Amino acid sequence: MNIGLIGSGGREHAICQKLHSSSLCKKIFCFPGNAGTEKLATNIDLNVLNFKKFLRFIKLHCIDFIVVGPEEPLVKGLVDFLEKNNIRVFGPNKFAAKLEGSKAFMKKICKENKIPTAKFKICKNKSQVLKFIKKNHPPLVVKADGLAAGKGVSICKTNNEVLKISEEIFKGKFKSSKKLVLEEFLSGEEASFFLLVDKNTFKYFGTAQDHKRVGEKDKGPNTGGMGAYSPAPIINKSVKRKIINKIVKPTLKALKKKNKHYKGFLYVGLMIKDNEPYLIEYNVRMGDPECQVILPRLKSDLVKILYQATNNKLNNINLKWKKNKSMTVVLCTKGYPGKYQKNKIIKNFHKLKTGRNDFIYHAGTKLENNELLSQGGRVLNFSSTGKNFLNIRKNILKLLRKLNWKHGFYRKDIGWRVIKKNAYNKR
Numbered sequence: 276m277n278i279g280l281i282g283s284g285g286r287e288h289a290i291c292q293k294l295h296s297s298s299l300c301k302k303i304f305c306f307p308g309n310a311g312t313e314k315l316a317t318n319i320d321l322n323v324l325n326f327k328k329f330l331r332f333i334k335l336h337c338i339d340f341i342v343v344g345p346e347e348p349l350v351k352g353l354v355d356f357l358e359k360n361n362i363r364v365f366g367p368n369k370f371a372a373k374l375e376g377s378k379a380f381m382k383k384i385c386k387e388n389k390i391p392t393a394k395f396k397i398c399k400n401k402s403q404v405l406k407f408i409k410k411n412h413p414p415l416v417v418k419a420d421g422l423a424a425g426k427g428v429s430i431c432k433t434n435n436e437v438l439k440i441s442e443e444i445f446k447g448k449f450k451s452s453k454k455l456v457l458e459e460f461l462s463g464e465e466a467s468f469f470l471l472v473d474k475n476t477f478k479y480f481g482t483a484q485d486h487k488r489v490g491e492k493d494k495g496p497n498t499g500g501m502g503a504y505s506p507a508p509i510i511n512k513s514v515k516r517k518i519i520n521k522i523v524k525p526t527l528k529a530l531k532k533k534n535k536h537y538k539g540f541l542y543v544g545l546m547i548k549d550n551e552p553y554l555i556e557y558n559v560r561m562g563d564p565e566c567q568v569i570l571p572r573l574k575s576d577l578v579k580i581l582y583q584a585t586n587n588k589l590n591n592i593n594l595k596w597k598k599n600k601s602m603t604v605v606l607c608t609k610g611y612p613g614k615y616q617k618n619k620i621i622k623n624f625h626k627l628k629t630g631r632n633d634f635i636y637h638a639g640t641k642l643e644n645n646e647l648l649s650q651g652g653r654v655l656n657f658s659s660t661g662k663n664f665l666n667i668r669k670n671i672l673k674l675l676r677k678l679n680w681k682h683g684f685y686r687k688d689i690g691w692r693v694i695k696k697n698a699y700n701k702r
Contacts, residue, residue, distance in 0.1 A: 277302045277337055278578070280316070281323050281353075282344025283309050285605070285638040285656040286563035289570045290344060290577070291315050292634070297578035304338060310647055311637025323348055326356045333362055341365070342581060349539075349559050350376035350422060365581045367539040367559045371530055374541075374557040378418045378456040381557055388525040392554045393546075395458035404441045407457045408434050414460040419444050421451025425499045426612075430460060463548030464692070465555070466507040467565050468518050470541040471580065472527065474587040478594055479515075480540070481572065482507035483565035484693070489612060491688045498612045499653055502689030504602040504664060505568040508696070509547050518543060518552045526557070538584060567636050567656045568601040599632070602667045603658040606675065606685045608639070611652035619649040619682040627677060633670070634658040654683060664690045664697065 278300055280291055288311040294300050295315040303316035306323050323329045324347070333341070341357060343349055343366035352369035366372075373380040385392040393416070396407040408415070417440045419427030427449055431437045437457070444455045469480040485503035489495040510518070522543060530537055542558035542565070561569075570577070574595035583592050608615040621640070624647050629635060636658060639651020657674055661667040668690055675685055 276300065276339040276578075277304070279304045279306065279333060279338045279341045280308075280312075280344060281306045281341070281348055283307050283638075284344070284563050285603075285636040285653065286561055286566040287344040288312050288636040288638070289567045289634070289656075289658075290342065290561070292636075293570050293573065293577040294342070297576050299576065299578040299582070304336065309637045309650070310640035310642045311635075313642060323353065324351060326353060329353075330357070330360055330362070333357075339363065340578075340582065340585075343539075344560060346372070346375050346422060346558065346560050363582075363585050365539060365585055367537055367541075368535065370533070370535045371537045371539075372559045374526070375559040376422055377420055377452070378556070379420050379454060381554075382456055382458075384526060384529050385554060388529050390522050390525050390554055391552065393458040393461045395456055398441065398455050398457055399453075400445065401438070401441065404438065404457060408437060411459055413437070416458045416460055417441055417444070418456040418458065419449045419452060420454040420456060421449060423449045423451065425497070428497065461546040461548065461553055461555070463546040463553070464509050466509050466545050466547055467503075467562055468507075468510060468515075468543040468545060469561065469565070469569060470523065470543070471584055471589060472537045472539060472541050473584045473589045474536045474538060476589050477523065477527065477541070478589050478592065480594070481505055481569040481596070482510045483562065483568050484509070485562065485565055486686060486689055489607075489686075491686055492691065496612055498607075500562070500564045500605060501607070501686045502602070502604045503562075503564045503568045504600065504667075504690045504693060505565070505572060506600070508693055510545075511550075514547060514550060514552055518545065522552060522554050538587075563638075564603050564605055564653075564656055567603040567634070567658050571601050571634055571658055571660050572597045572599060597660065599660040599662060600664055600667060601658065601660045602664060602671060602690055603636075603656045604668070604671045604675065604685050604689050605638070605653050606655040606657065606678070606680065606683050607653050608649050608651070609682055609684055615652055616682070617648075617650055621647045621649060621654070621678070621680055623678050623680070624655075627674060629674065630659075630670075632660045633674065635674075649682065657685075665694050668694070
């Protein structure tokens with residue numbers, strides 16, 4: 276079949292590679308794709324948020340199936356529009372996508388269904404913020420209600436910081452909303468839990484832990500993700516059961532009660548403390564860079580899985596996984612997550628020799644005159660699989676040193692917590 280894949284990041288390159296390896300896949304169109312997807316698919320520079328124009332392209336090129344990578348088209352209702360026009364599409368509808376599109380919506384579901392999460396208040400003005408501050412001590416977390424390209428969450432150490440950031444949101448810093456969610460800061464260990472969901476059931480789709488802070492030892496400002504590893508050791512069988520029974524099932528049931536159902540990837544962002552999971556956030560798509568560590572471990576045919584989900588027949592699927600562990604390190608442009616320069620040549624890329632367990636996923640890249648150029652803050656994802664996180668990381672760092680891109684930087688300590696624990700347990 277002909278498949279359309281929306282997105283341009285490392286996540287989409289990883290998905291594209293899995294789709295391409297399927298015997299069911301005839302041709303892939305990526306909207307807009309990157310230098311990595313260009314070798315597997317036809318990249319199309321078309322604004323998919325222009326729904327009617329996108330639909331015309333789908334019909335003209337006989338695309339049978341659409342897979343949506345990023346959150347914005349989902350939150351804006353692309354799935355609803357395509358389904359209304361009899362186009363098969365994998366991803367949640369506009370209502371279900373509010374789980375990510377509105378922090379307030381997600382928190383209300385938590386409150387109504389007794390889902391464990393941080394204590395919170397939805398605020399529309401300064402006086403509501405002040406009331407919450409009086410009853411709760413910093414650090415506190417300020418979250419813009421709507422989509423904010425990964426920049427809408429701030430952990431504030433002082434009340435003045437809370438007031439300053441709240442005021443910026445009320446004044447329209449993020450176009451998506453002038454509302455915010457204030458919540459207590461939860462300590463513990465963060466982890467990501469993934470599911471495939473259709474109208475009738477859901478399937479476990481792996482775990483990962485990512486590093487959002489730009490600096491070594493998880494210091495500095497938040498980014499879209501500097502690296503990740505899978506599986507997440509902190510999610511044992513007991514915690515997994517609690518996540519499903521206390522968080523996932525009540526959420527999906529709440530949507531069904533409203534005559535809506537969820538279909539697509541569901542990313543459960545968690546804080547684990549004393550073997551208890553607390554919901555931090557939902558994302559209505561695969562994570563990035565978590566996708567780049569989960570898909571290399573998947574044995575099953577991704578096209579078949581996603582297609583069956585659109586038929587509400589996930590029950591018929593038996594997912595198969597490799598036993599290996601997986602890690603990715605993100606190569607970023609200097610200056611990220613602040614200002615950075617584009618169009619920097621990545622000279623030594625074509626000289627790199629990768630093994631059968633290595634994967635280099637493109638993110639912010641483009642090909643121009645046969646040269647690979649940087650196009651974004653996060654540029655390349657170096658992923659590898661193996662039996663031991665320390666050895667996997669050594670292998671990845673060896674490749675990054677060989678590349679020796681002078682305009683970039685990366686964290687050398689991805690997985691430091693799990694590697695430290697493993698070293699301690701061996702004593």
